[in-house]
Amino acid sequence: MKTYSQNKQYEKAAELRDKIADLKYLGSSLTGDFFEDEKSYELRKESLYKKVFSELGKELKLTKLERIECYDISNIQGQEAYGSMVVNENGEIKNNEYRIFRIKESNTPNDPMMLKEVLTRRFKNEKMSKHPDVVLIDGSKGQLSVVASAVPHGVLLLGISKGKRLKRKGLKPKDEFWVHKGGETDRIYIRNEKLLINLRDEAHRFAIKSMRNMKRKSSMNSPLDSISGLGPKRKAKLFEKFGTIEKIKKAKIEEIDEVIKNLSLSEAIFNYVKTLK
DSSP, rough: OOHHHHHHOOOHHHHHHHHHHHHHHHHHHHOOOEEEEEEHHHHHHHHHHHHHHHHHHTTOOOOOOOOEEEEEEEEEETTTEEEEEEEEEETTOGGGGGGEEOOOSOSSOHHHHHHHHHHHHHHOTTOEEEEEEEOEEEOHHHHHHHGGGGTTTTTTEEEEEEEEEHHTOOOOOOOOOEEEETTEEEEEEEHHHHHHHHHHHHHHHHHHHHHHHHHHHHHHHSSGGGGTOOOHHHHHHHHHHOOOOHHHHHHHHHHHHHHOOHHHHHHHHHHHHOOOO
């Protein structure tokens, strides 16, 4: 890939980059010639994705596994929090069915309660009529017990945690899996874990990306627009740093100037936000 890039063969480099991502997703299962024609590779990859997905369904003892939805929360100290939903159907990522939920009920750092809000809203939304066979959340026993009541009967609830329990024992942290059934949560071993780990990482990436996009949009039209000399880039950086107008109001001049790098403009911002109600 690096050789292609150095020779300015960027399309070939990008193809190999994507294939490396496929290997990370499927482990070492994707064997064959990486330099075969793209159509043959895509067909083989699609077939293997479906095979791994089917094997996961058997592992989970499901008579039918067609759709997995994974949820994650991204927030800054509980403020401006968003929940993300990403979807995998029969081994294929469905970007067009991704959803983002702005948290309404909680303004404190409580990911399990935020996840419960997101799941409650998701399953009450009549427009989202296609229900999953599995709901996967980023969390372990405690988190699953909180959100379980928001997941409909017949949908399997799984959790994935980063193995902090192992780290406390001096062992190498490793992703662990949990299942909630019959009111009880137990740790389980999953052989086809790559698919679920990838989905968790995708939900996290999508949540952060969406949060940044929302903050960028809010910064484009804000009470700070009337400050002379404050352009869109610096305004966006302010919201990137502080998140909300209220937090900018509480900031010291020195903290604002760490972002603005112009003391007179920082003083103007400091004085102006104090006048906002």
